[in-house]
Structure formats: structure tokens, C-alpha cells
Amino acid sequence: MNRFTQFENKTIAETLIEKALEFKANPLKNNTKGQGKRLGLIFLNPSLRTRVSTQLAATNLGVDSFVLNMDKETWALEMQDGVLMNKNKVEHIKDAAAVLGGYFDMLAIRAFPTLTNKEEDTEDFTINQFIKYSGIPVISLESAIRHPLQSLADMVSIRESFQEKRKPKVVLTWAPHIKSIPHAVANSFSEWALGCGHDLTITHPVGYELDEQFTQGATIEYNQKKALEDADFVYVKNWSAFNPYGKILKVDENWLLKESKLANNQQAKIMHCLPVRRNLELSDEILDGNRSLVQTQAKNRIFAAQAVIDAMI
Amino acid sequence: MNRFTQFENKTIAETLIEKALEFKANPLKNNTKGQGKRLGLIFLNPSLRTRVSTQLAATNLGVDSFVLNMDKETWALEMQDGVLMNKNKVEHIKDAAAVLGGYFDMLAIRAFPTLTNKEEDTEDFTINQFIKYSGIPVISLESAIRHPLQSLADMVSIRESFQEKRKPKVVLTWAPHIKSIPHAVANSFSEWALGCGHDLTITHPVGYELDEQFTQGATIEYNQKKALEDADFVYVKNWSAFNPYGKILKVDENWLLKESKLANNQQAKIMHCLPVRRNLELSDEILDGNRSLVQTQAKNRIFAAQAVIDAMI
Amino acid sequence: MNRFTQFENKTIAETLIEKALEFKANPLKNNTKGQGKRLGLIFLNPSLRTRVSTQLAATNLGVDSFVLNMDKETWALEMQDGVLMNKNKVEHIKDAAAVLGGYFDMLAIRAFPTLTNKEEDTEDFTINQFIKYSGIPVISLESAIRHPLQSLADMVSIRESFQEKRKPKVVLTWAPHIKSIPHAVANSFSEWALGCGHDLTITHPVGYELDEQFTQGATIEYNQKKALEDADFVYVKNWSAFNPYGKILKVDENWLLKESKLANNQQAKIMHCLPVRRNLELSDEILDGNRSLVQTQAKNRIFAAQAVIDAMI
Numbered sequence: 001m002n003r004f005t006q007f008e009n010k011t012i013a014e015t016l017i018e019k020a021l022e023f024k025a026n027p028l029k030n031n032t033k034g035q036g037k038r039l040g041l042i043f044l045n046p047s048l049r050t051r052v053s054t055q056l057a058a059t060n061l062g063v064d065s066f067v068l069n070m071d072k073e074t075w076a077l078e079m080q081d082g083v084l085m086n087k088n089k090v091e092h093i094k095d096a097a098a099v100l101g102g103y104f105d106m107l108a109i110r111a112f113p114t115l116t117n118k119e120e121d122t123e124d125f126t127i128n129q130f131i132k133y134s135g136i137p138v139i140s141l142e143s144a145i146r147h148p149l150q151s152l153a154d155m156v157s158i159r160e161s162f163q164e165k166r167k168p169k170v171v172l173t174w175a176p177h178i179k180s181i182p183h184a185v186a187n188s189f190s191e192w193a194l195g196c197g198h199d200l201t202i203t204h205p206v207g208y209e210l211d212e213q214f215t216q217g218a219t220i221e222y223n224q225k226k227a228l229e230d231a232d233f234v235y236v237k238n239w240s241a242f243n244p245y246g247k248i249l250k251v252d253e254n255w256l257l258k259e260s261k262l263a264n265n266q267q268a269k270i271m272h273c274l275p276v277r278r279n280l281e282l283s284d285e286i287l288d289g290n291r292s293l294v295q296t297q298a299k300n301r302i303f304a305a306q307a308v309i310d311a312m313i
Numbered sequence: 314m315n316r317f318t319q320f321e322n323k324t325i326a327e328t329l330i331e332k333a334l335e336f337k338a339n340p341l342k343n344n345t346k347g348q349g350k351r352l353g354l355i356f357l358n359p360s361l362r363t364r365v366s367t368q369l370a371a372t373n374l375g376v377d378s379f380v381l382n383m384d385k386e387t388w389a390l391e392m393q394d395g396v397l398m399n400k401n402k403v404e405h406i407k408d409a410a411a412v413l414g415g416y417f418d419m420l421a422i423r424a425f426p427t428l429t430n431k432e433e434d435t436e437d438f439t440i441n442q443f444i445k446y447s448g449i450p451v452i453s454l455e456s457a458i459r460h461p462l463q464s465l466a467d468m469v470s471i472r473e474s475f476q477e478k479r480k481p482k483v484v485l486t487w488a489p490h491i492k493s494i495p496h497a498v499a500n501s502f503s504e505w506a507l508g509c510g511h512d513l514t515i516t517h518p519v520g521y522e523l524d525e526q527f528t529q530g531a532t533i534e535y536n537q538k539k540a541l542e543d544a545d546f547v548y549v550k551n552w553s554a555f556n557p558y559g560k561i562l563k564v565d566e567n568w569l570l571k572e573s574k575l576a577n578n579q580q581a582k583i584m585h586c587l588p589v590r591r592n593l594e595l596s597d598e599i600l601d602g603n604r605s606l607v608q609t610q611a612k613n614r615i616f617a618a619q620a621v622i623d624a625m626i
Numbered sequence: 627m628n629r630f631t632q633f634e635n636k637t638i639a640e641t642l643i644e645k646a647l648e649f650k651a652n653p654l655k656n657n658t659k660g661q662g663k664r665l666g667l668i669f670l671n672p673s674l675r676t677r678v679s680t681q682l683a684a685t686n687l688g689v690d691s692f693v694l695n696m697d698k699e700t701w702a703l704e705m706q707d708g709v710l711m712n713k714n715k716v717e718h719i720k721d722a723a724a725v726l727g728g729y730f731d732m733l734a735i736r737a738f739p740t741l742t743n744k745e746e747d748t749e750d751f752t753i754n755q756f757i758k759y760s761g762i763p764v765i766s767l768e769s770a771i772r773h774p775l776q777s778l779a780d781m782v783s784i785r786e787s788f789q790e791k792r793k794p795k796v797v798l799t800w801a802p803h804i805k806s807i808p809h810a811v812a813n814s815f816s817e818w819a820l821g822c823g824h825d826l827t828i829t830h831p832v833g834y835e836l837d838e839q840f841t842q843g844a845t846i847e848y849n850q851k852k853a854l855e856d857a858d859f860v861y862v863k864n865w866s867a868f869n870p871y872g873k874i875l876k877v878d879e880n881w882l883l884k885e886s887k888l889a890n891n892q893q894a895k896i897m898h899c900l901p902v903r904r905n906l907e908l909s910d911e912i913l914d915g916n917r918s919l920v921q922t923q924a925k926n927r928i929f930a931a932q933a934v935i936d937a938m939i
Contacts, residue, residue, distance in 0.1 A: 038682065047386065048383075048386075048387035048404070048412070051381070051386065052353070052379060052381065056416060059351070064685055066678060066682075068677070068678065069386060070674075073669070073695060074672050074673065075672060075901050078904070082910060083904070084904075084906055085905060086903065086906050090901050091674070091901030091902070092902070094904075094913075095913070095920065099924040100678070102921060103678050103679065103682060178400075274404065274408055274412065275388050277399065277403070278391070278405050278407075279395075279396065279398060280398050287408070288407070294408065295412065295415060302416065341662065356699070359699055359701060360699065361694070361696075361699075361701060361717070361722060362725055364694070365666070365694065365726070366729065368692055369692075385698070491713075588701050588721065588722070589718070590711040591711045591721075592709065593711050593712050600720075600721070601720070607721065612725075615729065
């Protein structure tokens with residue numbers, strides 16, 4: 001594997017899920033496999049779980065990892081080709097990515113969307129510039145439109161928690177927020193849940209339709225109550241409107257997921273990628289109760305990253 | 314040991330002091346003991362000595378350490394329980410600490426006081442939230458009210474420099490400053506010096522009385538000159554008023570410690586935790602002369618941290 | 627070797643160039659030589675290549691490296707001796723450098739010039755304060771007036787690319803910029819090219835004369851076209867005026883190096899230390915073409931640093 005930026009196919013996904021579960025059972029089983037390999041972790045945005053879990057995954061495999069906060073520690077990057085660089089951007093992505101490609105064996109990159117330039121975000125411009133110019137294997141640590149390590153960890157968490165033969169019913173429900181939030185987690189979750197063959201329903205207020213390239217095959221249900229019926233897993237997440245791009249429509253506080261909405265559904269497990277806005281997106285009672293898988297998901301981030309790095313070595 | 318946040322008792326303190334001296338003599342003696350262990354270093358505030366000395370201590374033991382500047386690299390934390398998170402805080406300490414608790418074997422945390430919320434600071438709210446929600450062993454890298462790794466290094470430094478049978482006379486003297494400074498170093502030094510059985514005098518201008526929970530058993534002497542008589546060790550440190558909380562009273566420049574004040578006391582060693590404001594807190598002549606133990610204290614920070622981590626593995 | 631801050635003599639330079647080429651052929655040949663050694667990387671300014679290449683070099687040798695962004699993570703440093711520290715500087719270089727000297731086996735330091743205080747910059751005040759007070763071997767990661775690791779990598783790059791018996795003709799050409807840029811790269815390149823016995827021509831607009839201590843022996847040619855004739859290597863770099871110090875004179879866009887200026891010179895290789903302002907300093911066509919050595923130079927930064935650290939262990 002020389003790139004991990006999206007769901008590729010069910011076979012690859014299944015292999016990674018199995019591998020992640022193997023590493024969860026025995027984190028150090030391949031602890032010398034990566035000796036002499038170097039992973040560069042490039043952050044253009046803040047990170048807690050992704051930063052730490054990916055470093056731990058690398059360490060578990062004997063891979064040396066090096067963190068670069070390119071938003072703070074280095075030079076402002078020019079991303080556009082052909083420009084006269086006489087403004088505030090100090091270095092061109094062409095040059096910086098090629099240098100990093102010469103220094104490391106693998107790059108892992110976090111590059112959030114602008115949420116203002118729809119076209120550039122939709123073509124995942126920044127991470128693709130890194131891929132194009134670094135010339136080495138690249139792992140997405142969340143790009144403008146996808147967060148595949150999160151989704152892989154989510155699929156691992158569903159696999160662990162669901163033993164029945166039938167397909168699980170998975171519901172992705174929009175939640176209120178006060179800021180304009182990227183679509184990456186929602187897009188990727190939909191892409192992976194559908195790709196893994198789960199029965200996916202997406203519920204959100206009118207106007208919050210996601211980019212259809214990620215939701216083909218899902219049931220769209222505007223009535224949250226109806227969507228939640230019989231759910232095995234409920235993934236709670238805010239995202240801004242895709243159209244008009246990056247905007248917050250009227251915030252409807254009633255979309256907060258709370259225990260009373262699940263009164264008739266004792267088996268439903270609740271998921272969130274974190275960070276979560278408590279009592280705005282998801283209630284304390286749920287987050288602190290037995291339904292919550294959020295800590296499991298966070299822990300599985302280590303093993304998801306480890307499966308991916310292991311496959312790249 | 315599964316927590317290191319304060320002085321516990323003389324037996325534990327003596328054991329740690331002895332262990333630190335062993336590591337000073339032979340830093341790599343347990344250099345594989347910590348293999349496979351991971352220490353998360355969480356900074357909510359700046360750090361030089363603490364950051365580096367703790368990383369070196371971990372490395373000496375074979376422990377992998379990972380630095381997280383949570384004030385800069387991750388998400389702003391909500392510390393209060395039960396709130397509706399619709400303001401500028403992105404993640405709740407409950408969730409962040411639990412995630413870190415799942416990722417690491419031990420956490421070390423720096424969390425300075427607000428110096429505005431006396432009640433919250435006095436109950437050491439922030440580090441206690443981390444302890445409560447992480448569920449793993451925690452080392453204080455300076456909390457709102459204590460700096461125990463500094464104090465342990467200070468006790469090691471006194472032990473090394475004082476060979477006589479009698480109790481050393483230790484003086485903690487307030488020094489001028491231009492900013493509102495936490496009480497943590499002064500509190501901890503008093504707590505540890507008294508706990509270790511030293512003869513402690515604290516001298517400061519009227520109004521700078523420390524929280525009495527840390528100074529029971531010390532002699533309070535408002536006359537600096539008198540306090541310095543016969544001192545074996547003089548610990549120089551500024552702190553803001555405890556009442557009114559966090560305020561700077563009239564700065565009295567005469568409290569600067571300079572050589573002329575020690576004209577009749579040739580044996581006194583001078584201590585400071587650093588960073589020190591030269592010629593405001595302590596004169597150049599003292600800092601650059603033979604009385605100064607400040608570099609010894611700084612160096613001993615490595616071995617203090619190493620003794621603590623070693624005891625936690 | 628216990629200091630690497632400038633060109634010392636041809637013998638040392640040749641030894642380092644050869645060693646760097648050995649490491650390029652076999653990066654891990656001395657990978658246990660540095661075990662137990664600790665290198666502190668001190669950044670007072672941003673860094674990409676220098677940060678990563680030096681960490682990789684240390685890792686290749688088994689040296690543990692620790693990055694300190696002293697401009698962000700620690701305390702603001704007072705550099706002047708004897709002052710009353712009652713302003714915004716929290717710690718004195720005397721104390722901080724001595725602590726770091728006690729913690730590490732070697733220090734590597736980046737300290738850019740002020741470009742406003744000519745005297746202080748010219749005596750390389752900041753790095754010399756670190757050297758004076760740390761008491762341990764120091765590597766310059768670019769000081770106020772020199773960037774010797776860059777120049778060593780540049781000499782390695784010239785050596786690799788030039789097989790003829792005669793001296794290569796090397797041209798250092800000034801390039802336009804919009805900001806006031808340090809002289810360090812230009813000074814060092816001149817110092818090393820001359821010291822290594824290359825035939826050096828420096829070309830720049832009138833008024834951009836470099837400090838003569840670095841250029842004795844070079845040909846100064848104000849006509850860029852004439853300077854470029856028969857060049858084997860063209861090093862492109864902006865710098866601000868040395869007199870009046872740190873100023874930008876009239877920006878002459880015609881000094882941009884582009885392919886048409888090399889129409890009669892097919893063999894010339896183009897060099898730049900990066901980051902480069904594309905189409906302001908150097909054209910896209912050159913940077914993306916076969917003449918460019920910039921990625922080779924960047925890659926050689928690893929092996930230059932490795933040769934220096936290896937010599938210090």
C-alpha cells in the first residue's frame with residue numbers, strides 16, 4: 001500500500017480491520033518491522049488524538065516519527081502553481097514537499113479545508129499537492145474532505161461491538177454546533193460504512209445534505225426520531241452546509257442527541273470522533289453512560305494507524 | 314507509586330532522594346527498565362528545565378516520552394462539569410484526559426494557576442481533573458499550588474551540599490518581581506523542607522504570607538536580615554500575595570538578595586528554581602559566585618524526575 | 627571537533643565533505659556510535675530543512691535529539707550582561723545556556739540576526755552567548771552571520787556534480803526579494819567556496835556589497851550577464867544591504883534568474899538553499915528543470931549534519 005487517503009475497496013478495508021484487531025491484542029507483535037524507517041507527521045492544523053495515536057502506532061512498529069507543526073514551526077506555504085511569490089508565502093509546496101519526500105520514507109499529513117473555496121476543498125487540493133510533489137507514500141491525517149484513519153478506527157469499533165450475523169443498522173445523525181465544521185468525518189464515515197456493507201441511514205435537517213459522492217447507497221431521512229428506530233450504532237457529528245458551502249444554517253438545538261430520544265432503543269451504541277461539544281452535540285448522560293463507544297473509538301485510532309503503517313512498510 | 318503531586322511522607326521522600334543520588338552517580342543503571350512504557354508530557358504552560366529534564370529522565374530509563382503542548386497544538390479544554398459547550402472551548406477535560414489515559418502508561422502535567430480564581434487554584438482543580446478522568450498514574454510538572462519535582466531536586470541538592478549531623482537551617486526569602494507569580498514553588502519548598510525535618514524560616518514583607526497549609530512548623534520572620542543569620546541555605550523566590558489573591562503589593566526593591574546581606578555568613582548556599590530575574594530577585598554577584606547552587610538544582614531535576622518515573626514503572 | 631560555527635580550514639572541510647559522502651552512501655554505517663549521547667536542538671526562529679535533517683542525522687548515529695522551540699515553548703531570554711531584569715525578558719542566557727549545557731552533550735542552535743543592530747549581529751552575539759555559557763560543543767543551525775551546515779551541504783553538492791580536474795567556476799548571484807533577508811547564507815557560501823579553493827565570482831547590484839571579511843579573494847562583478855558566462859555553478863540568493871544595514875534598496879526585478887539568461891551556458895547548475903520565492907528569485911522553469919541542484923542540496927543537509935555530529939561524538 002503506498003497511499004491511505006480514502007476507502008479503496010472492501011477487501012483492503014477488511015484486511016486493515018483484521019490487522020488492527022491483531023495489533024490491539026498484541027501491540028508489539030511487529031515491533032522491529034519498521035526499524036530504520038522514518039515517518040514525517042505534518043500538521044497544518046491542531047491535533048490531539050491523531051497526533052498521539054499515530055506516533056504510538058509508529059513506535060509500536062519500531063518506526064521513528066518526527067512531528068512538524070508546519071502551521072507554526074516552519075514557513076508559510078504557497079500552494080498555487082506558477083505564481084510570482086511576492087506576498088506573505090515563504091516557500092512553495094513543490095519545494096517543501098519534495099524535500100520532505102527526500103527526508104522521510106512516509107508522510108502523514110493533516111490539512112483541513114478552507115470551507116470557503118468549495119472547488120479547491122472538493123478536489124482535496126492541499127493533500128494532493130503533497131502527494132504529487134513528495135513522491136513517497138502518504139497517509140491522510142484528515143484532509144479537506146476525508147478522515148480515513150478515523151473511519152477505519154470506527155469500523156474496527158463496530159466490528160468489535162457487533163456479533164450478530166445480520167448487517168448492523170448504522171445511523172449518522174447531524175448534531176448542532178456553533179462553528180463552521182468540515183465535512184471530512186461525515187463523508188468518510190458514510191464512505192466506509194457503505195463500503196463495508198453496513199445498512200446506513202443519514203439524518204439531518206433540510207439543507208445539510210452532504211456531497212452525494214460520499215452518500216450513494218445511504219438512506220436519507222430528515223426525521224431524526226424515525227431514523228433512530230432500531231439503530232445498532234448512532235454516529236453523532238456536526239457538519240456545516242455543503243450548499244451554501246461552509247455555512248451554518250439555523251442552528252436547531254433539538255438535534256442534540258440525548259438519552260430520552262433512545263428510550264425505546266436499549267441496544268444502540270453511540271459514537272463520536274471527538275472532540276465533542278458536550279450538551280450541544282451529545283448529552284453528558286450519554287457520553288458518560290454505557291452506550292458510549294467514544295473512548296473505544298479513540299483507543300482504536302492507535303491500531304488503525306498501526307495497521308496502515310504496517311501495510312506501508 | 315501511582316501519583317506524584319505533593320510531599321507524602323518522610324519515608325517516601327528519603328527513598329526518592331536516595332534513588333535520585335544513585336541515578337546521578339549512574340544515570341543509565343536502569344536503562345531498560347522502562348522499555349515499552351509510554352509517558353505523555355502535557356504542557357498547558359511554557360517550560361524549559363521541566364520539559365527537558367523529564368524527557369531526559371524518561372530516556373535514561375528506556376521510557377518513550379511524547380510532548381503535547383496542549384496550549385498550542387491541540388484543542389482548548391473545558392474544565393467545568395455539566396456545562397453546555399457553546400463557547401470557545403472545543404473539548405472537555407473528561408474526554409481528553411480519558412483518551413490520554415488510554416494512550417499512555419503515565420501522564421506528566423504542567424498546569425499553572427489562574428491567580429484570579431482562588432478557590433479553584435487552591436483545590437488544584439486542573440491537575441485534579443486530569444487525575445480524575447485519566448485513570449492512570451500522574452506526575453505533577455507544577456500545578457496551581459505545588460511543584461514537587463522542583464522540591465525533590467531541591468532536597469537532593471541540600472542533601473549533597475550539607476554533611477553535618479545537625480539539621481540545616483534553611484531560609485525561604487521572598488524576592489521582588491514585576492509580575493504576578495504563582496505560589497507553587499514556595500509552597501512546595503516549605504512543604505518538603507518541613508517534611509524532611511529541616512529547620513525552616515520563611516521571611517517576606519508583611520502581606521505576603523503564604524497559605525498556612527504549607528507553612529505549619531516554619532518560623533515566620535518579617536525581618537530579612539535577622540532571618541538570614543546563620544542560614545545554611547537561602548532559597549530566593551518571588552510569589553504574589555495569597556490575600557488579596559494573586560496581587561502584587563508594593564514592590565520593595567530592598568528585598569533583592571545581594572552579597573552584602575551575607576557579609577557575616579560565609580557558609581550560606583543560595584538556591585533558586587530558575588528562571589530568575591537577575592538583579593531584581595538575586596544579584597549577578599551571587600548567581601555567578603561560589604555560593605550559588607542554582608545549576609546544581611537544575612541538573613538534579615533530571616535525577617529527581619528519574620527517581621519518580623522509576624518508582625512508577 | 628568541539629564547535630561547528632564557521633569554515634575553519636581546508637583540511638577540516640575536506641574531511642567533512644568526504645565523511646558526508648560516506649554517510650550518503652551508507653547512512654546507518656555508524657548507527658550505534660552515538661548511543662547514550664544527547665543533542666539539544668534550540669530554535670529561536672522557524673526551521674524546516676534544518677530541523678528535520680539534523681534530527682535525521684542524529685537518529686542515523688544513534689544520538690537522541692530533543693527539540694526546543696525557545697521562541698515559543700519556553701521563556702523569553704535576556705541576552706545582555708549585567709542588566710536589571712525588570713522588563714519582559716524572563717530568563718537570562720547565562721542561566722538558560724548553563725542549564726542546557728548540563729543537560730545535553732551537544733547543542734545545536736538557530737539564532738537569526740536582528741538586522742537592526744549591526745554591531746551585535748556582526749559579532750554573532752547570540753550564538754556566542756550560548757557558546758560562552760553552555761560550556762559544551764555547539765553546532766550552528768544558522769547564526770546571525772553564517773549558515774555553515776548549509777555551506778557544507780553545498781560543497782558536498784558541488785563535489786558530487788563536478789568531476790573535472792580544473793577548479794569549478796562558482797557564481798553567487800543576488801536575487802530580488804520583498805523582505806529584509808539575512809546575509810548568513812551568502813557570507814558562508816562565499817567563505818566555504820573560497821576556502822575550498824573554488825573560483826568564486828559574486829554579482830549583485832551596486833549597494834549590496836557583503837561584509838568584506840567573507841569575500842576576500844572573490845571577484846566582484848556588478849554585471850550579472852558577464853558574471854554568468856562560463857559558470858559551472860550559479861548560487862542564487864537574496865540578501866539585504868550590509869550598508870545601510872538590513873535595508874532593502876530599490877528592488878530590481880531584472881535580477882531574477884531565468885533560463886534565457888543561461889542560453890549560452892548549457893552546463894551551469896543552479897543552486898539555492900531554500901526556501902525560495904519562485905518567480906521572484908528564481909524562475910519555475912529553472913527550479914523544475916534539470917539544471918536545478920536544490921533538492922540535492924536539501925538532501926545533503928542530512929549528511930552534512932551527520933558528518934559534523936559524527937566528528938563531535
